[in-house]
Amino acid sequence: MKDAPLKLPDVRWLDPARLTAGLDRHQRLDLPAHTRVHPPLHRPDRDALLALAEAIALPGRGGAGFPFARKARATLATADRTGAPPVIVVNGAEGEPSSAKDTMLLARAPHLVLDGACLAASAFGAAEIVIGVAAGSPGEISVPAALAERELPCRARTLCLPESFASGESGALIRAINGLPAVPAPLKARAADGGTGGVRRRPTLLSNAETWAQLAIATRLGPDAYAAVGTADEPGTVLLTVNRPGTDPLVVEVPTGTRLGPVLDACGLQPGAGVLVGGYHGAWLHPGDAVDAPVSRAGLARLGGTLGAGAIVTLPDSTCPLGETARVAAWLAAESAGQCGPCKRGLPEAAEALAGLAADAARPTALADARRALGAAQGGGACSHPDGVARFALTALDVFAEDLDAHLSGAGCGRPVRGALPLPPAKGPHLEVDWSRCAGHGLCAVLAPDLIRLGPHGYPTSTTVPVAPWQEHGARRAVNQCPALAVRLQHHG
Incomplete structure (x- = not known):
């Protein structure tokens, strides 16, 4: 795996380089390179690790921003009450097309993520570490190689999840660990109360890859040095995925509170027609607001935005x-x-x-x-x-x-849709309506109401409809029972 050629985003930083340290010299930090770049790691006990996480106000970096220390205390309370040792889970299965930071960490700096997970496993007496990665991603190779290089405080394994938006959700990962389909749980439940483990459900501490890496950095630096950059309420640095139209994204490490304008400048971008912060579960900002927006949860929230998983997309003026x-x-x-x-x-x-x-x-x-x-x-x-x-x-x-x-107004904006917002290649089936055959019977909308809707004249309102896996049964019914044979199920590729 040493310096293996991997298709990964380029990495940049606005001082200091913490999570990205050494990546200017190495494509991937194996264990010897990792130990040369990062100082030795001491192992705090349970109380010291919790105190550290609270002192730096470490939030989850996967989207919701839930305080890590509060989540850890809830997990340990369940472990103490039930006597079941906890499970440490690293969520590196990014389903968000505009985010690549966790993929970058697991592929290029896997030992930094594993440092954080192993710290918690050792301090909290965990029974197992599970690292979730997207199937086909570089982490599928990089993480097992990193696990084989190091001593571990407990057993550890990698779990590959299907590449989809839903599989990156924390509840979907927990279901996959339990051998169920990797989709969000139909009923909300706290992983801390018992997320994994089959019959005897074990308390589970789950955070995304960047959160674990930040914990490792903070343990090395201590709370005061860690808070030397960033804001008082959100100390430290944060990883952003800055998407660039027509080329690969950049993963950029910046101190929290940095204005977004200089970040875009460093990536050779202008705010264009608008800037999306927080990815496809995030919010759009006006160009003028985006330039001066501070890269922090509180700062973006004041503007109606959200940091989310740190995905940034600018929209060019040339597209609709x-x-x-x-x-x-x-x-x-x-x-x-x-x-x-x-x-x-x-x-x-x-x-x-x-x-x-x-x-x-x-x-x-x-x-x-x-x-x-x-x-x-x-x-x-x-x-x-x-x-x-x-x-x-x-x-x-x-x-x-x-x-x-x-x-x-009826005139339209006159600009084409150029596909500037990143999406993965089309996959799966889609329904197509043949207008030369459609007679407006409307049976398709009855058989597949989640897919087909009728306009005011009784005809489908769209001629091409993507079909999700859970919709395929209804789609096939619509195809098989259309009296005019006007509906077809087509597959990409």
């Missing part, structure tokens, strides 16, 4: 903002687990409404339809996916108000 938003919304709807009403009905309806709004001749009711559908998708979901998609789309309608007016 509403078309880009509708394109991503359709993908997000197809990526849902389909376990609750907001995902099964709300997101497909919202995606369809956005597509109608992005059309050159949008219906007069298109904006009201889109806002109603997005509002209905919020709240009540089995996981945070519907709420995240709604935030992404609703903030787009606000930030791109000028473009929205052009579409509602």
Whole structure:
């Protein structure tokens, strides 16, 4: 594995380089290189490790930002009460197309992540460490190689998850560890209360890869040196994935509180028509607000944004903002687990409404339809996916108000949809409607209501519809029973 050629994002930093230290000289830090770059690591006991996490106010870096120390204390309380040793879980299965920071860490600096996980396993008396990675990602090779190089405080294993948006959710990873499909749990439950372990469920401490790496850095530096950069409330550095149209993303390490403008400048980018912060569960910012926005959870929240998993996307002026938003919304709807009403009905309806709004001749009711559908998708979901998609789309309608007016006027904005927002290559089946055959019977909408909706004249409102795995049964029924043989199930590639 030493210096193996891996297709990974380039790495940059605005001083200091902590998580990214040594990556200017090494493609990948194996254990000898890791020990040369990073000082020796002492092993604090349970109370000292908890005190350190509290002193630096370490939040989870996977999206929600839940305090690590509070999560750890809840896990240990369950372990003390039940006598079951905890399980340490590293979530490195990024399903977010605009985020690559955890993939970068596990592929290029895996021992820094394992340092943090092993610290907690040793201090908390864990029975096992599980590292979740996306199947086919560089971490699938890098992590097992790193585990084989080092001494471990308990058994450890790598778990490969299918590459999908839903599998990156923490509940999906826990289900996969338990041998279940890697989709969010239909009922919300705290991993700390017993997330893994089959019949005797074991308390589980789960955080994403960057969180564990930050814990290792803080243990080496101590709380005062760790807080020498960053803000008083959010000390230290943070990893951002800065997406660049037409080329690979950059993973950039910056002190928290750094203004976003200099970060974009360092990556050769302008804010363009708008800046998306927090990825596809995040929020759009006006260009002027984005330049001065501080890269911190509190700073972005004051502007209506969210740091989330640290994914940043700028939208060029040359593409249609509403078309880009509708394109991503359709993908997000197809990526849902389909376990609750907001995902099964709300997101497909919202995606369809956005597509109608992005059309050159949008219906007069298109904006009201889109806002109603997005509002209905919020709240009540089995996981945070519907709420995240709604935030992404609703903030787009606000930030791109000028473009929205052009579409509602009937003229359209005149710009093509260039695919500037990153999405993975199309996969899976999709339904196609043959207009030369369709006679408006409407049976397809009855058999597959999650996929096909009828317009005011009784015909399907879309001719091409992506089909999620949980929708395939309904799609095949619609194909097999269409009286006019007008519906077909096609496969990409």
